[in-house]
Amino acid sequence: MTAGIDRRSASGADTGRDGIRRISTTSVADRVAGELLRLISTDQLSPGDKLPSEPDLARQLGVGRSTVREAKQMLISRGFLESRGKVGTFVADQESRRVPLEMLDVLLTMRRVEELHQARNILEVGAIRLACELATEAELAALDAHLDRLSQVDGDEEFWSGTVAFHSEIVRACHNTAIIYMFNSLSDAMRTDQLPIHARANVRADGVERHRRLLRALRTRDPNAAAAEMADHLAQSHHHDLSVLGTDRTD
The missing domain is CATH 1.10.10.10 (Winged helix-like DNA-binding domain superfamily/Winged helix DNA-binding domain)
Incomplete structure (x- = not known):
């Protein structure tokens, strides 16, 4: 055929x-x-x-x-x-075949996750730096309200989509049209590629607190501190994803 x-x-x-x-x-x-x-x-x-x-x-x-x-x-x-x-x-x-079909699929997934992590670092660390200078008090209040709603969500898919939306709001608060456009494209991949991985072995209450730390760092208006918090946040998320994929490989 x-x-x-x-x-x-x-x-x-x-x-x-x-x-x-x-x-x-x-x-x-x-x-x-x-x-x-x-x-x-x-x-x-x-x-x-x-x-x-x-x-x-x-x-x-x-x-x-x-x-x-x-x-x-x-x-x-x-x-x-x-x-x-x-x-x-x-x-x-x-x-x-020199690699089992199932193993190659995992390797391809890991490559996608790695590339997505790299792209998020490039965009989001820079975006939160700008947001420290340009975010309005109304935007910060909206982020706070977003996390309050997120803490009440019951469901992995809705929760993960909500965290992506939270990151989107931070990016929009940088008021850079080009960065916002690029992140909007990236967020589609975050929802489709990371949801099946990120939702597993993940405690939602811990996720809300990690995002509150991002907001507290943004409220300091210190670009270096906020950038460091975002980089650490993304690194923890990436480590979680790789751990889940590594478990899949040994199951």
Whole structure:
């Protein structure tokens, strides 16, 4: 079988007749590799099947050809795909795999988490510095009220979405349109990629207190102190995510 894609909308995502989900144009190569792995693991792509050409995959998944090429090379190097030169790229036999399918999926997830952490550090540490200078008293009061509401939330998904919204409010308080725009794009990935990880083994009361520390640091109007608190906050969150993923690998 050779997978083809006929995009249609389903639950907010474009999905083809063969079950292939369209990748966002902001996705990186590991997410494309993850989609190909999903097709292999669900037998929608079987050993010996030929992949569509790079231009076709790029169009169908909504990414660039270089991203498709990088994803393919990642899977070729681990024995999931086989390049036959000008003939094309094919799904390899299971005996050729140098990394178990389940393990590679975890490694790809860890890479996404690491990249997301790096991006958040770049944006949020700088944003809280600016917010120390530019946030209004009304914005600080709104952040306080947000945490009061968050302490009453009963449900992991609602709680995590609420914490993302809290960080968004801090970023908006920096009053820099470019930073706000970039963080809005990043927050979508935070909700989809981090929620399944972050909600586990996480005590909501502790989460509220960690965010109150951020607000107290912001209220000092000391950019260095607030930046240090944000960096520590993000480091703790990242450590939690990696610990959960590490547990998954040993289960």
